[in-house]
Amino acid sequence: MNAPSRLLVLGGDAAGMTAASHVRRHAPQVEVVVVEKTHHTSNSMCGIPFYVGAEIADADDLVVRTPDEFRAMGMTVHMRTEALAIDPVARRVRVRDLESGAERDEPYDRLLYTVGAHVVPPPVPGVREHGHVVHTLDDGEHLRAHLDQQDGERERGEDKPGDRHVVVVGAGYIGIEIAEALVRRGFDATVIDRSPQVLGSLDADMAALVQRRMEDFGIRVRLGETFTEARGLGGSSVAVVCERGVYETEVLVIATGAQPSVAMARAAGCRVGPSGALVVDPQGRTTVDGIWAAGDCVETLQLVSGQPVNVQLGTHANKQGKAAGIDIVAAVRGTGRGEAAFPGVVGTAVTKLCEWEIARTGVGEDEAAAAGIDAAAVRFTGTAKASYLPDPGEVHVKMLAEQGTGRVLGAQMVGSGNVAKRIDVAATWCQLGVTVQQAQFLDLSYSPPFGGVWDLLQVGARKLVRELGLSPVL
Amino acid sequence: MNAPSRLLVLGGDAAGMTAASHVRRHAPQVEVVVVEKTHHTSNSMCGIPFYVGAEIADADDLVVRTPDEFRAMGMTVHMRTEALAIDPVARRVRVRDLESGAERDEPYDRLLYTVGAHVVPPPVPGVREHGHVVHTLDDGEHLRAHLDQQDGERERGEDKPGDRHVVVVGAGYIGIEIAEALVRRGFDATVIDRSPQVLGSLDADMAALVQRRMEDFGIRVRLGETFTEARGLGGSSVAVVCERGVYETEVLVIATGAQPSVAMARAAGCRVGPSGALVVDPQGRTTVDGIWAAGDCVETLQLVSGQPVNVQLGTHANKQGKAAGIDIVAAVRGTGRGEAAFPGVVGTAVTKLCEWEIARTGVGEDEAAAAGIDAAAVRFTGTAKASYLPDPGEVHVKMLAEQGTGRVLGAQMVGSGNVAKRIDVAATWCQLGVTVQQAQFLDLSYSPPFGGVWDLLQVGARKLVRELGLSPVL
Numbered sequence: 046m047n048a049p050s051r052l053l054v055l056g057g058d059a060a061g062m063t064a065a066s067h068v069r070r071h072a073p074q075v076e077v078v079v080v081e082k083t084h085h086t087s088n089s090m091c092g093i094p095f096y097v098g099a100e101i102a103d104a105d106d107l108v109v110r111t112p113d114e115f116r117a118m119g120m121t122v123h124m125r126t127e128a129l130a131i132d133p134v135a136r137r138v139r140v141r142d143l144e145s146g147a148e149r150d151e152p153y154d155r156l157l158y159t160v161g162a163h164v165v166p167p168p169v170p171g172v173r174e175h176g177h178v179v180h181t182l183d184d185g186e187h188l189r190a191h192l193d194q195q196d197g198e199r200e201r202g203e204d205k206p207g208d209r210h211v212v213v214v215g216a217g218y219i220g221i222e223i224a225e226a227l228v229r230r231g232f233d234a235t236v237i238d239r240s241p242q243v244l245g246s247l248d249a250d251m252a253a254l255v256q257r258r259m260e261d262f263g264i265r266v267r268l269g270e271t272f273t274e275a276r277g278l279g280g281s282s283v284a285v286v287c288e289r290g291v292y293e294t295e296v297l298v299i300a301t302g303a304q305p306s307v308a309m310a311r312a313a314g315c316r317v318g319p320s321g322a323l324v325v326d327p328q329g330r331t332t333v334d335g336i337w338a339a340g341d342c343v344e345t346l347q348l349v350s351g352q353p354v355n356v357q358l359g360t361h362a363n364k365q366g367k368a369a370g371i372d373i374v375a376a377v378r379g380t381g382r383g384e385a386a387f388p389g390v391v392g393t394a395v396t397k398l399c400e401w402e403i404a405r406t407g408v409g410e411d412e413a414a415a416a417g418i419d420a421a422a423v424r425f426t427g428t429a430k431a432s433y434l435p436d437p438g439e440v441h442v443k444m445l446a447e448q449g450t451g452r453v454l455g456a457q458m459v460g461s462g463n464v465a466k467r468i469d470v471a472a473t474w475c476q477l478g479v480t481v482q483q484a485q486f487l488d489l490s491y492s493p494p495f496g497g498v499w500d501l502l503q504v505g506a507r508k509l510v511r512e513l514g515l516s517p518v519l
Numbered sequence: 520m521n522a523p524s525r526l527l528v529l530g531g532d533a534a535g536m537t538a539a540s541h542v543r544r545h546a547p548q549v550e551v552v553v554v555e556k557t558h559h560t561s562n563s564m565c566g567i568p569f570y571v572g573a574e575i576a577d578a579d580d581l582v583v584r585t586p587d588e589f590r591a592m593g594m595t596v597h598m599r600t601e602a603l604a605i606d607p608v609a610r611r612v613r614v615r616d617l618e619s620g621a622e623r624d625e626p627y628d629r630l631l632y633t634v635g636a637h638v639v640p641p642p643v644p645g646v647r648e649h650g651h652v653v654h655t656l657d658d659g660e661h662l663r664a665h666l667d668q669q670d671g672e673r674e675r676g677e678d679k680p681g682d683r684h685v686v687v688v689g690a691g692y693i694g695i696e697i698a699e700a701l702v703r704r705g706f707d708a709t710v711i712d713r714s715p716q717v718l719g720s721l722d723a724d725m726a727a728l729v730q731r732r733m734e735d736f737g738i739r740v741r742l743g744e745t746f747t748e749a750r751g752l753g754g755s756s757v758a759v760v761c762e763r764g765v766y767e768t769e770v771l772v773i774a775t776g777a778q779p780s781v782a783m784a785r786a787a788g789c790r791v792g793p794s795g796a797l798v799v800d801p802q803g804r805t806t807v808d809g810i811w812a813a814g815d816c817v818e819t820l821q822l823v824s825g826q827p828v829n830v831q832l833g834t835h836a837n838k839q840g841k842a843a844g845i846d847i848v849a850a851v852r853g854t855g856r857g858e859a860a861f862p863g864v865v866g867t868a869v870t871k872l873c874e875w876e877i878a879r880t881g882v883g884e885d886e887a888a889a890a891g892i893d894a895a896a897v898r899f900t901g902t903a904k905a906s907y908l909p910d911p912g913e914v915h916v917k918m919l920a921e922q923g924t925g926r927v928l929g930a931q932m933v934g935s936g937n938v939a940k941r942i943d944v945a946a947t948w949c950q951l952g953v954t955v956q957q958a959q960f961l962d963l964s965y966s967p968p969f970g971g972v973w974d975l976l977q978v979g980a981r982k983l984v985r986e987l988g989l990s991p992v993l
Contacts, residue, residue, distance in 0.1 A: 059972070091967050092907055106907040348962075359972050360965040367993050385991035388960050395964040404964060433566055433580040465969040466941040469961075469976075473947050476961050486862050488822075488946050490869040490878060491834040493565050495939040498533070498833045502943075517859035519841050 050075055050377060053138060053153035055128045055309075057081030058088065059359045060340025060366035061159035062115065064329075067370030069118050072377045077120040078151060080140055082127045082160075083183045086112050090359065093185040094219065097192070098226025104186050131156065131313035133333050155335055155373055158310050158323070159366065162303035162341040162357050167214065171275030175283045176214070176299040179223055188298070192230070195281060195295055206282040207293035209233060213300055214272050214285075216243040218396050220300030224264050225399055227296070235265040235292055237272055237285070246394060248409040250424065251457045254441050255403060258459075262399035305342040305355050318344040322355035327386035329369030337373060339365035346389030349407045349454055349475050350416035356390050391475040392455075395465040404468035407455025407475040408445065419448040423508040427501045429462035431493035438462050444471070444505035451480035451515050456502065463495050471502055481506040485519040524549055524851060527612060527627035529602045529783075531555030532562065533833045534814025534840035535633035536589065538803075541844030543592050546851045551594040552625060554614055556601045556634075557657045560586050564833060567659040568693065571666070572700025578660050605630065605787035607807050629809055629847055632784050632797070633840065636777035636815040636831050641688065645749035649757045650688070650773040653697055662772070666704070669755060669769055680756040681767035683707060687774055688746050688759075690717040692870050694774030698738050699873055701770070709739040709766055711746055711759070720868060722883040724898065725931045728915050729877060732933075736873035779816040779829050792818040796829035801860035803843030811847060813839035820863030823881045823928055823949050824890035830864050866929075867946040869939040878942035881919065881929025881949040893922040897982040901975045903936035905967035912936050918945070918979035925954035925989050930976065937969050945976055955980040959993040 052068055054061045057079045065077050079086075087109040095101045105111075112122045129139040129148070137152045164180045166172045177188045199208070211227045213220045216238035224234040236243070236259070242252040243259065243266065256266050267287070274286040275297055285292040305322040307315070316324040316332040322344035329337040340362035347354045365387050372383030393406040413420035422445045429438030440460030446453050456471035458464045474484060484506035491498050499507070503519075510518045526542055528535045531553045539551050553560075561583040569575045579585075586596040603613040603622070611624045638654045640646045651662045673682070685701045687694045690712035698708040710717070710733070716726040717733065717740065730740050741761070748760040749771055759766040779796040781789070790798040790806040796818040803811040814836035821828045839861050846857030867880040887894035896919045903912030914934030920927050930945035932938045948958055958980035965972050973981070977993075984992045 089905065089907065089967065089972070091965070092905060095908060095967065100909060101907055358965065360963070363972055364960065364993060368991075371991055383991070385993060386960075389962075391962045393962045393964045395966045395969060397966065397968040402969075406962070406964075431563065431566060433563065433575055434569060435574060463940050465964060465966065466937050467943065469941065469944045469963045469974065470947055472962050472964065473944055473953075477951060477953070479947075479951070486838065486860075487943075487950050488865045488867045488880070489834070489943045490867045490880075490939060490946065491565070491832065492869045492871065492939065493563065493569065494871040495869060495876075498563070498837055500943065517842075517845055517857070519838060519859060 050154035051152060052077050052155050052157060052373060053151055054079040054157045054159060055138065056159035056161055056340070057086040057122065058159065058161060058340070059362035061157060062087045062110065063363050063366030064157055064159070064339060064370035064373065065115070065120060066118065067367060068373050069120060072374045073119070075377055079115065079120055079122045080126045080128055080138070080151065081122065081124050082143065083181050084124060085182045086110060086115060086122065088182045090182070093179060093182060094222035094226045096185050097179070097189050097223060098229050100226070104182055107182060128160065128309060131309055133313045133336060136335060155337065155376065157369060157373070158331070158336055158338040158342065159340045160306045160309070160342055162305050164299060164301060164303050166299045167272055167301060169272055169274050171277070172299065175275040175277060176297045178299045179219060180303055191281070192296065205280050205295065206278045207295045210235070210294040211296040211298060212237060212285045212292045212294040213298040214238070215300035215302060216240070216266065216268070217245065217300060217302055218394070220298070221259065221398050222396065223298050223300060225262065228263050235267060237267045237270045237287060239269065239271045241269050243268070244403070246405055247457055248411070248443060251441065251443055251459055254459050255398065255401065258399050258401050264399070303341070303357060307342055310336065310338060310342070318353045320344045320353045320355040327368065327388065328372035328383050329365055329387070330372065337369045339369045345387070347408070348389040348391050350412055350418065352416055354390070354392070356392065358394070361390060391472050393468060393472040395468055397465070401459055401461060402464035403459050404464050405455070405457045406468050406472040407453065409455060409457065410445065413445060413454055418454065420445045420454050421448055421509060421512045423505055423512055425504065425508065427497065427504065429460055430495065431497055434493055440464055440501060442501050442505055444502070444509060446481045446509040446513060448513060451482050451510065451513055453479055453481060453484060456505065458501070467502065481509040481513070482515055485510065524628035525626060526551050526629050526631060526847060527625055528553040528631045528633060529612065530633035530635055530814070531560040531596065532633065532635060532814070533836035535631060536561045536584065537837050537840030538631055538633070538813060538844035538847065539589070539594060540592065541841060542847050543594060546848045547593070549851055553589065553594055553596045554600045554602055554612070554625065555596065555598050556617065557655050558598060559656045560584060560589060560596065562656045564656070567653060567656060568696035568700045570659050571653070571663050571697060572703050574700070578656055581656060602634065602783060605783055607787045607810060610809060629811065629850065631843060631847070632805070632810055632812040632816065633814045634780045634783070634816055636779050638773060638775060638777045640773045641746055641775060643746055643748050645751070646773065649749040649751060650771045652773045653693060654777055665755070666770065679754050679769065680752045681769045684709070684768040685770040685772060686711060686759045686766045686768040687772045688712070689774035689776060690714070690740065690742070691719065691774060691776050692868070694772070695733065695738070695872050696870065697772050697774060699736065702737055709741060711741045711744045711761060713743065713745045715743050717742070718877070721879055721931055722885070722917060725915065725917055725933055728933050729872065729875070732873050732875050738873070777815070777831060781816055784810070784812060784816070792827045794818045794827045794829040801842065801862065802846035802857050803839055803861070804846065811843045813843045819861070821882070822863045822865050824886055824892065826890055828864070828866070830866065832868070835864060865946050865949040867942060869942055871939070875933055875935060876938035877933050878938050879929070879931045880942050880946040881927065883929060883931065884919065887919060887928055892928065894919045894928050895922055895983060895986045897979055897986055899978065899982065901971065901978065903934055904969065905971055908967055914938055914975060916975050916979055918976070918983060920955045920983040920987060922987060925956050925984065925987055927953055927955060927958060930979065932975070941976065955983040955987070956989055959984065
């Protein structure tokens, strides 16, 4: 009943392949063509530190579905193929085969732009020559191969400056995870960042606790430090020159955070929002007819602050990709909008660092202030298990709520256990607009191995009710 | 401005002492008198298995506040004193000093009835003589002393029938926790229950998984087995006679579940509801003027099923006690109702058993059917960590939602990790009436050490959307 049509997908990771798979299943008359720059389709970026640290043997373990598996679903998948430019009028994309260097045009009826994000290394001499960016699984494989090679040289007794030392530039999640993985592999690790705190997504007071934990774990942390040059010392050794010191190292990792890759879409006329990412509607439609986008390159709504944000997480890429896939099927069928609407995010993130669980959701104090929200914050320390058990551990909690309404605005928790999945309770509160007064009365679980009789989030809710002058205070 | 008045509190554990402390702080003109039958005030019943298993050295570690600490707050606390009868017209309670046997009357202006629950052992010969009930901290101390004494005899080389064997009658949370604690102490444990499954609060299919785990851990499980007699074999050895076998044991533990202790209140005219517990309003008022009740002896609303239930958990006792305390202060001040209203429960419960985390919230299939709710259920197995990590573990999940509306009705999870605090997300959904369609779009956390890119609860929500024929299916 519909004319056959061609969906071209730029970028074969979570967002793109979720959408592509949905379209294959629900609109089999559509020809689906995928163009992917790297050697891998759908894979777990979050797993790369475990692979670099050799906790996972094989890079393929991180691949959710291979190109051949997608081909078996009836898609055409061009690997190692880079998209160069979109012609939104002629509806075609110029691409280059990275193996042969040959260029060609790929036509489309509908285009899904899911090219993700890319790391912009600091613009200092030597960084591209000596630094290892860790962003894609290809990057992870390069770094792992480099480390394995160094191990081999060491076994042959070859000595060199900076031996068994790693310097990581960038104290965000990935930077710290890589540093930790290499400490576990027997390296000395130094993490450098020009900002005054680690983990910019945490408030400074909470980040200071994580920094102390990193130092206790054996990672050197140098904050407020500016990286100015990477200088080769022969072999693989590098002098990492900073304003306040020089660090000799065997491995230099660049983990300075990634920017959404929007250039090609912007050149095709797609609007870029204040976050620097592509503006899309809840179905993933960009501002240019026939072009959808999803994943790390798009802007979304922070539901607590009401601000546009760019959050690069696989979990959002999956949901956005699915909503876009549903919408593309509806467009193909001519039945109007797809019925799935990606509503936005509340900024939930967790990780495990140096045996601590680190979790955050909602907004922090600075974000609340920037959004003009009048927030109250409480901070306290509790235990991971009931305090009378052996090794009860410690958990530091910060929670924010809105003056007047009592709406829960955010939570940050760091500590030895029972943190990560607990943040999802606060995330649900943030997303549904639950107040601290309501939160006190929720039937949350209690058992000694998992905490005290009042859940830490309810302890926080009670403190906030008091702090905000609301009632009743349970 | 108000006449001084006397608050008499029967029962000095969580509910009673939370209320008493609130009244002391906010209405210091009120004389607060507490009557407690055992040797301990506010303590953690949930911690008793850890104490019996010698993971915790000292029973005092389980005491949150001692009688002297409450006295220092200005209360009168009568320990080892049992309430016998309430005269609601004369407003006095007959009590007996359990040390001296002397009886006296305690007058009151307002009475708080927080006497909790009590274990009713099976009515079989020998059970009172040979069985150890484990309910109060006093009970825990008796059992621990008995075990320590047996250890001493064993060291002196005294042999006896049933040596190093424990039989637990009752396969609920406490029974299994005690069995596990004694396995850790080196005992062989057998758990007997006349019902066809362990953990009656789980659906049978989920309980079967826990049973298998118990057996793998080394606990013998005998279900559908009726205990008929406990017969002394000399010394502390006991023959536990059942319909299908006789078990020789050194220790017989009776963990058959506790009944709300309502007799005295009922005799005073307080209404008892269909759950067998006292009817109270959200402020803890019973149906008799001047008498409040809270904690294990009261009935509350199951918010998902709409049914009256009796749930004995310290976490509810704390909240109910606080709501009652706030209301008593309002009554003393003559300012109408207290502003805190205990809304009811959703049946959240967690525990750690044999290295598995066991969690449930909402209603199971039988409860939904009994409440006339048309439910759909899904069951599946996932991993505790990302599947590509070493030892990803396993988590079994069951979730229920309502036909038509998609309202989340309940969740049960059992498995090796990241279960316990995750149930609080589902509990929040159940209590706030969140639908499976909404649940799919919540911004829940993802990181490989804590699970896959779709949280297990969202995997369940997606399956339920499909199962219920709702849309969109993410």
